[in-house]
Amino acid sequence: MEAGGPAVVSQWDECFQAAVQVAQRAGQVIRKAFTEEKHVSTKTSAADLVTETDCLVEHLIISELRKQFPSHRFISEEATAAGAKCELTSSPTWVIDPIDGTCNFVHGFPNVAVSIGFAVHQELEFGVVHHCMEERLYMARRGRGAFCNTQRLCASRETDLSKALILTEIGSKRDPATLKLLLSNMEQLLLAKAHGVRVIGSSTLALCHLAAGAADAYYQFGLHCWDLAAATVIIREAGGIVMDTTGGPLNLMARRVVAAGTQKMATLIAQALQPISCGQDDQA
Numbered sequence: 395m396e397a398g399g400p401a402v403v404s405q406w407d408e409c410f411q412a413a414v415q416v417a418q419r420a421g422q423v424i425r426k427a428f429t430e431e432k433h434v435s436t437k438t439s440a441a442d443l444v445t446e447t448d449c450l451v452e453h454l455i456i457s458e459l460r461k462q463f464p465s466h467r468f469i470s471e472e473a474t475a476a477g478a479k480c481e482l483t484s485s486p487t488w489v490i491d492p493i494d495g496t497c498n499f500v501h502g503f504p505n506v507a508v509s510i511g512f513a514v515h516q517e518l519e520f521g522v523v524h525h526c527m528e529e530r531l532y533m534a535r536r537g538r539g540a541f542c543n544t545q546r547l548c549a550s551r552e553t554d555l556s557k558a559l560i561l562t563e564i565g566s567k568r569d570p571a572t573l574k575l576l577l578s579n580m581e582q583l584l585l586a587k588a589h590g591v592r593v594i595g596s597s598t599l600a601l602c603h604l605a606a607g608a609a610d611a612y613y614q615f616g617l618h619c620w621d622l623a624a625a626t627v628i629i630r631e632a633g634g635i636v637m638d639t640t641g642g643p644l645n646l647m648a649r650r651v652v653a654a655g656t657q658k659m660a661t662l663i664a665q666a667l668q669p670i671s672c673g674q675d676d677q678a
């Protein structure tokens with residue numbers, strides 16, 4: 395065994411435990427705020443929402459983790475919206491979405507999650523996603539399986555597009571050209587006789603449903619690295635595939651993804667999609 399090997403493993407274990415604890419604390423804050431009046435602002439479009447709870451929870455998560463791991467770097471949704479650089483270096487980096495499903499949160503629709511991913515040398519090491527309203531904790535560490543609370547997760551083995559339940563998100567970009575492509579992509583999958591296409595308002599939770607085998611595929615153009623980081627580890631550890639919409643390897647910053655239980659299903663979905671250009675998180 396390499397000198398220092400076990401020490402490195404236990405270091406990330408400590409980070410993982412910290413992520414679980416802070417995700418649960420964040421969940422308590424979100425649950426309490428869920429039924430209270432919200433102050434809602436918009437960001438990049440009229441459908442890109444933020445509330446004071448997004449900012450409060452992001453501050454809570456980052457200040458707690460920074461206290462414990464002062465040398466680590468952070469990428470987070472609301473700091474990026476406020477102008478922080480979104481750069482994934484080789485340093486240990488936390489990738490955080492304080493509330494995934496803010497539009498759901500604003501409307502009282504209970505698909506709302508906290509998403510905390512962790513990467514070292516640009517490789518995702520673990521992910522924790524807390525479904526706040528159902529108190530479900532999805533989590534995975536690289537090489538150690540994926541779990542929802544204590545239950546081990548197993549992605550779908552389906553390879554036939556005409557038997558697939560597919561998840562996607564509409565996103566916040568609403569110009570006519572984008573909407574046309576978005577609806578045309580959905581139409582292609584329905585014409586291929588997929589059993590259904592679902593939109594639940596939280597990319598992270600949809601990806602966790604895929605990891606749990608409750609859906610066969612997921613695709614989206616326009617999501618962000620913080621929607622994707624934690625759930626990517628969870629899907630891979632559940633035996634699923636997460637890749638670029640071109641069929642190549644996932645680029646966490648490229649704002650597009652296809653995920654599926656099987657490589658065959660992922661390839662079929664990727665082949666059916668027309669690309670929608672959304673830019674890169676690290677070039678904003």
Ligand SMILES: O=P(O)(O)OC(CO)CO
Binds near residue numbers: 491565595616621
């Ligand atoms: O609610 P949020 O974090 O803005 O995320 C959206 C997608 O960008 C839903 O997944």
Ligand SMILES: [Mg+2]
Binds near residue numbers: 493494597
């Ligand atoms: Mg999000």
Ligand SMILES: [Mg+2]
Binds near residue numbers: 495496
């Ligand atoms: Mg968010």
